Amino acid sequence: MQPLVVSRLNKRFKKHEVIQDLSFSLDRGLVYGFLGPNGSGKTMTIRMIASLISMDSGDVHIEGKSIRTEREQALRHIGAIVEDPDLYGYLTGRQNLQHFASMYLRQFRMREIEEVIRLVELENRIDDRVKKYSLGMKQRIGIAVSILHSPTVLILDEPTNGLDPKGIRQLRQYLRKLAEEDNVTVFVSSHQLNEVEVLCDRAIVINDGKVVDELNMQDRHSGTEYTVSFEVQPKDRAIQVLSEFGSVQETATALDLAECKYEDIPAIVRALIAADVEVFAVKYQQRLEERYFSLTETKGREPR
Template sequence: MGMQPVVELKNLSKTIGKKKIIDDLSLSLYPGQITGFLGPNGAGKTTTIRMMVGLMNPTSGDVLIEGVSLADDFEGGLSKIGVIVENPEMYKFISGYKNLIHFANMHEGVTKERIDEVVNQVGMQNRIHEKVSTYSLGMRQRLGLAQALLHNPKFLILDEPTNGLDPAGIREFREHLRNVAENEGVSVFVSSHMLSEIELMCDRIAVIQNGKLIDIREMSETQESHYYIEALPLDATEVLLTEEGFTVESYKDGFIIHAEKGQIPALIQQFTAQKYELFAVQPYRKTLEDEFLEMTGGGQIAEAHTK
């Protein structure tokens, strides 16, 4: 990738007692891109995030924000980061707008115009002057996003941001997040156990297991062309597919093969010539859950917190 990363994790390691929690983790995060951070229970996701925001010091390695070490310029680095952890805590008995004014006062140079801008950005114009106690969880999540964006961060970290939201709220939040990444050029880093949501939200995923980064891939790579083939006789079908050079994986009553669309007509002709009983030839796409389980060897997916 030609552009410069906003955040770089360089050979990051963390040992607590005799246990290595994070093991030589390196990762670059780019502007305008949403990266999903996945891993089984106990993989080290929350420990990594804590080191990224300076709540925990690495045993070795470094976190760079726009090329500057967080250890060398802690305040400068944090000024470029926005964070949302699960359900943001707000002052419920004042308005959303007064909450934003309160948070704006914690940063230098956040103008009234900037507050109005983020209110519009997250679609809260009609409710911003009402008390937070009247907001739904989805509205509080939007307000949390507005708060995190007030100081024009270059990097946004979200830890389980859609927990508790209904499907409509999740979709709205996803759209606002995509808008922030694409139109503001913010690098977004999302840790979540909701794999179906990560699949819709992210440009790429990074997978951690036992403290090690085991895979980084573009979401387009998880959408390679596969086809489901169901035909009889079963054994002869597997032999034919193998002889034609396809990688064959048993699935339900047939097989999954990796094939390009243009290869399918000739393959069907082969089945016809052999007078096999052909019941199904249809596109098949592995879900992110399938991919995740393959990568981690079936590690547990769901979690509330990883220590």
């Protein structure tokens, strides 16, 4: 059974068809990106999945339970943060967890709270007041609250907004850990294409309230051509080597090799080293951005 199935959702906002016959499903233990331009319907879709707003027609099934007819049972299996985590700043992180555990769980043990504290790696700051937390720490304690009841699906709306690079990296590592070790299905709405490429196994792209594609990020390397940047010295010798593999463009800090296959990169690096070229870094520019814009560049946007 798939943990989340969205079936033919429709939603009108004023006179606009914001969501139109929207359907997709998620497999267990994977991280999904949810992509689309502003006004494409991402946030409204997430709010309907989390039962924060009603749908005009269609249904959402979470672990086989219908949001329409079995709402309470369905929501037991889902954790969600839509926009900013709803926390009490005057309480400590631990007190917030205890408060929400008493609301969500009929019975809870302190070891369950200690377990989620360990999972989000906030042991050293858990007894500080939340108002003293950084945005990244608030995101992590918010996620801790959302997984207190051990959901099988975790939904996050723009979780990296406002985070610095360190906070983004920590959040990414934690979400991967949830999926890989705890078999939780993670569904992340984001505008940051680079982060989706690094974090996600798959990405669902919507535009004007409709699913326009589902991308398998696990297959994104195979047979695909990229522009690959090589930070090397000396550049003149490296240009001679790289020219044997394709068209080379020199930038201020690197040499860019166009139309390079991912699987050819090790052979290129070996050729550079054999020519006594020092290789400091290799970076490849993936084509998700190009694919995304080809799917979403249309005129007009519906309300978000």
